[in-house]
Amino acid sequence: MNPILSKYKTAETFVFPDEITLKILLSGDSTGGRLEIFEDIVEAGVGPPRHIHHEQDETFFFLEGEFIVEVGGEIFECQPGDVAFIPKGTIHAFKNVGDKPGRLRYVFSPALSMEAMFREMFKVIEERPLSHEEMSEIALKHGQEMVGHPL
Template sequence: MVCDIVAWRDAMDKQAVTVKDGEGEVLRVLGTDVRFLLEAATTGHRFSVMDVSLPKDQGPPPHEHPWDEAYFVISGRVRFVIGDAVRVFEAGDFAYAPGGVVHGFKGVDETPARVLVFDAPATAEGFFRDLDKETKAEPGIAPDIPAIAQRHGMRFLPPAAT
């Protein structure tokens, strides 16, 4: 469902945004559901917020990019790799991956985990949208994920590096 955003503007043209549970555009990306809560265009690309659902063993493999990301686990358990650290986080736990640091994460349990993902500046959204677009353009044909990632300043590590 496309997000029905309630917005107010004050004298300085600042915009407040509210998104109710179940609202927000959802894209299926890398085996996960990514729900946009606060989009790049709304914040002038300063940051964005996504609600990501992670089924068991699904999520982005180790990768790097120049923007910062922060994660807050809402429910379930998530295995994070950030730099040399590998940890399983649970509801209420928080992680931060500075730009340029290799990181990845995936769901641990049969019940999908949910994680709020914050990126600054807001760049990940463009990657997710391009990946979704190319996946839908040629159903049954896997998109060239490394090429899409490269267009957005991302690099996935080879499997041996994980």
Template sequence: MTQFFPTFDQTAEREPFWFLGGQARILLPGTATDNRLSLMEFADPIGHAPPHHVHENEEEVWFVLDGEVTFFVGDQRHDLVPGQVAYGPRGIPHSYLVRSPEGARIAALFSPARIEEYFRSNGISVAEAGDLPPEFDLGAVVASAEAFNLRVTGPPPTL
């Protein structure tokens, strides 16, 4: 039986970066799993929500670590608190909305991996940008999504 023990530079991979006004970190990159899966963490303020979008390649599982988050998957709404999980199948439009005043932290598992490269390529290092999220160009973020078979299908949900 072959055992698989991923090796990667955990310090470099886990450095936080700003993405669409929240912070993200890659906890387990696809390069460590033969691109079978990747794991990310998102720390977002109240009201944060990405535009509704579709992943054509990846299944996505969200695990709420802190705060209250509403997940929209297709025509379903899931109001989650810490310890609860939501699933976003590939090909189905989805988004989320942070509802708690203190913000929220979410772990997101993607399978297969590679989408973490999209987030990293559109992010700005916290070490470089500082404690406040820098301005971002939503048009550029949306335009770069096509290379990852990611489509924006609508505006972000609101409080």
């Protein structure tokens, strides 16, 4: 495996309207499946439904804005510079509780297929809104189980 340099300005970007702008900073393919890194710009009041990654750990790096993160039923306030590690099998969610967009990076280890999940969701969103049921179906195919509503 060779070293990898990802250029932020040219990272592949997906816009989920009025919710999240997602950048792929390192793909699972480029790291031999070791990890993948994403960045989200999250609109105020937005966050994903509560969910579980059954086969991978997730680490959040909070960069800008005010967030809350729920981990295993406990809620924590997160400010820029804070880091949250979510072991596989743990119910979690986050939400931008500020009044402007916030930014966070997150790492999945091992990579598995989160990138493919986001691509599949985006493909639907390009044509029409994605229902909660469709999101849950797509997520489950890629090892992520939706287990509740957003925070």
